[in-house]
Amino acid sequence: MATITIKVDQExxxxxxxxxxxxxxxxxxxxxxxxxxxxxxxxxxxxxxxxADQAEKRGLTPEILEEILNEEE
Structure with a gap:
């Protein structure tokens, strides 16, 4: 694995x-x-x-996505 530098603001x-x-x-x-x-x-x-189109074709609904995203918080 390599390391890169990306300039972003301080926040x-x-x-x-x-x-x-x-x-x-x-x-x-x-x-x-x-x-x-x-x-x-x-x-x-x-x-x-x-x-989003690919995810929808595979059965991923907005509700399931929300659940997945909130599970690791």
């Missing part, structure tokens, strides 16, 4: 440093997804729509 840096390991991992996964070659040329809204 974001502090929030990340204070976040629990689960939230930090979720952010790392989101960045990894966003930078994949097949997604890199698309806008964030296009990527989010595609992810």
């Amino acid at each position: 974001v840096a502090q929030l990340y440093q204070e976040a629990d390991i689960n939230k930090q991992e979720k952010l790392k996964n989101l960045i990894k997804l966003f930078l994949k070659p097949e997604l890199a040329e698309k806008s964030l809204s296009q990527v989010m729509k595609e992810i």
